[in-house]
Amino acid sequence: MKILDKIIKLEKCYTKLEENMKILKDKSKIILLKKMQKEYENVKKSNIEIGTEIQKIEKEYSEIEENVLKKKEEKKQQEELLYDGNVGCNIKFIDNVQSKIENLQNEIDKLEEEKSVLLDNEESLLNQKQKIEDDMKSVKTNFYEFKEEVLKEIQNAKIEIKSGNEQIQALRDSMSEEVLNKFDYIRRVRKPAVASVEDGVCQGCKIALPSMILDDIVSKRKKELICCDSCGRILYCKNTEKIVKKRKSRKKKSK
Ligand SMILES: [Zn+2]
Known part of the structure; x- marks a missing residue:
């Protein structure tokens, strides 16, 4: 090989070597990976929080449901009193029972309303949870793909640095001081x-x-x-x- 060709090759080797060193020194992709990891942790955390929220709603819902059944039972008892043949013409008693029934019905209506609000809240939280879970999946996929890419790039750079140094040494050995x-x-x-x-x-x-x-x-x-x-x-x-x-x-x- 002519000396000029050797010089050109040596320059190419050094340029390539410097590019590869830059890849090893560049921490921006590692920082980005850590950021993605953190983002995943945050999303996961809010998913757990929403899960807890949903459980709370479900507990509250079943408590109200229990209460409704109790009130309905009480109302039924009062109604039975009313249609019992023994009541006769005791107007005061009838009024009293009727007002109790009315109150119970009002309470039941109120509770049913609370139940429906809770159901709406739960539905919106379930939708949020589904969206977060989809996000988590895509963040995870992106993270692993990107990580593989970065590791490959670093690995390649290391291999190329090694062979570059060998090439440089061989070239230098064949050139005059x-x-x-x-x-x-x-x-x-x-x-x-x-x-x-x-x-x-x-x-x-x-x-x-x-x-x-x-x-x-x-x-x-x-x-x-x-x-x-x-x-x-x-x-x-x-x-x-x-x-x-x-x-x-x-x-x-x-x-
Ligand atoms: Zn010039």
């Missing part, structure tokens, strides 16, 4: 340390390169690395033919 020092120095100052040349322009700093440098790139005369005058990056050109063509057409125009 002089080239490595130059590359490391540029990389410390500017990342990436290499820049492609397109249409005679350094893609690192977007400044047009002087003809002399372009000549060197095309002819590959120079054995050492060619750097950009403006940003100092190591230059490479994938398609030197393009530079040649452009320069020829420029020469034609100037003639």
Whole structure:
């Protein structure tokens, strides 16, 4: 492999390595997972609270129901008194019993009304509970899917860091100290340390390169690395033919 190709590859390896390090350092997804977990706990808590509320309503309902039956029984007894042949014409007694029956009926009506309010409340709580349970299911599914994704990403990054470091080491072992020092120095100052040349322009700093440098790139005369005058990056050109063509057409125009 030519030295320039090695440099380009080394730069790619370092860029990839840095990307993977960033993934490991980035705690935002872990924080999001914890937030999702907390959200689930909160939803679960309110679901339990609603469950307790429903139980309370059901208890209250059955107490009222019991009371209604008791009142109905009392009313029945009073009515029996009224239709008992022994009552005769005791108007005062009849009035008294009738007013008792009336009162009992009023109480029963009131209790029935309370029962219906309780039933309405219970229904709305049951609906809420159902919605919360659906939410819990989807939060749980999302959590596990996201967790798997995050763990996979971290695992991948770790594997790639390991192989990246090995690749970097192998490349560095095959390069001279002089080239490595130059590359490391540029990389410390500017990342990436290499820049492609397109249409005679350094893609690192977007400044047009002087003809002399372009000549060197095309002819590959120079054995050492060619750097950009403006940003100092190591230059490479994938398609030197393009530079040649452009320069020829420029020469034609100037003639
Ligand atoms: Zn440049």
